[in-house]
Amino acid sequence: MKQTSKRRVIRALGALAATTALTAIAMQPVRADTPAPIEIGITASLSTIPGAAIANAAKLAVADINAKGGVNGHPLALVIEDNQASATNAVSSFQRMVNQDHVVAVVGTWISEVALALEPWSARLHMPFMVTGAASNDISAFVHKDYAAHKYVFHAYFPSAFLAEGVCDLAHDVLVDQLHMKSAVVISEDAAWTKPLDAGYAGCLPGAGLKVLKEIRFSPDTADFTPIFQQAEALNPDIIISGWAHVGVQPTVQWADQKVPLPLAGINAQAGSSAFWKATNGGTEGVITTSTSAPGVANTPLTIPFTDEYQKAYGISPAYSAYSTYDAILALAAAMQAEHSTKPDAIVAGLEKTDITGTQGRITFLGQSSPYTHALRFGSGYVTGVAIQWQSGTQKCIWPANLANAKPEFPGFVKLPKLASAN
DSSP, X not given: OOHHHHHHHIIIIIXXXXXXXXXXXXXXXXXXXXXXXXXXXXXXXXXXXXXXXXXXHHHHHHHHHHHTTTBTTBOEEEXXXXXXXXXXXHHHHHHHHXXXXXXXXXXXXXXXXXXXXXXXXXXXXXXXXXXXXXXXXXXXXHHHHTHHHHTTEEEOSOOHHHXXXXXXXXXXXXIITTTOOOEEEEEEESSTTHHHHHHHHHHHHHHHTOEEEEEEEEOTTOOOOHHHHHHHHHTOOSEEEEEESSOOHHHHHHHHHTTOSSOEEEEEGGGGSHHHHHHTTTTTTXXXXXXXXXXXXXXXXXXXXXXXXXXXHHSSOOOHHHHHHHHHHHHHHHHHHHHTOOSHHHHHHHHHTOOEEOSSSEEOBOOTTSTTTTBBOBSTTSBOOEEEEEETTEEEEEESTTTOOSOOOOOTTOOOOHHHHHO
């Protein structure tokens, strides 16, 4: 077995708890008459909930595509690199996957700082790069700034501006219309993706019916959130709107343990997976977060089969980045199939023509004229995401109305506006 294959098996199967079936597929010897595999690189921080979800979903996508004949008769194979949430490590592994493993594209990363560090290398090396979990507006702005040079990057997830829009839609339809809330304090981690997120919140929450009383930003290294929650509570808002991804467990546990009387909603990225319930020892009960989908939610005919397959394979529900990564691999395979090529410019051309049904919705990418060039198209008829709430240890969908399977419920320590309490 050549060195790249050995590294691939170690990274794909040793660092993650893969299923027996996936292990068997990966360890089977390659027959002499088997067409050469098409290698796809995966970059993710494998010790994190969203990062592990990227790698897990990529393996399921490749297995599903290969079961249907691969791409133009060629099986897909993965080179999975653990970037350990480090931009430096990510750049080194990106270069290695391109120059040594000869991958045709790289998919992954949920950390904006990592994605932004990799984009220039995608451009220099003419390597298609699909970002499936990071959210900074600057990811797609990079493409828009110099399309000819930067066209190899596709933001196969939402820019922060779109995430804010989704939270504001949730706020209007549920927090304001159903629960009669009128004010909020925004609490966000200090990271590249939350700067445009908070700007988006400031722009659209008032229009949704929530007056923003204060924006609080904290270092991802914060250990004690007590002063932050006390500061928010002193302003007497109806709700906390969050922007959390790098952190999540610590503030959620402290919110529950300290019985902070304010509902918690917005984006708590890690809360989309059942692994978060275990990590918080149930402290996430009542927390609302937007996500790509959730168990039992049928965004499309593909959603529930994928969710069930993921839970069967890994014993946990998919994080948000699992759905986006699975869809990105489907789009990449469809692009190569349609263009009959694995050349970089052909892949770009194929991805720009993408119009497929994924697990999240209808998958297409925005064009050159959009300031979010090559970002996932957001909106009705395409992909909007969902809002889930943890209720009795289960993820329930509370928004949008056409996908909702529950109404909001909160722990006893949470105080709601009187009109909402009376409903």
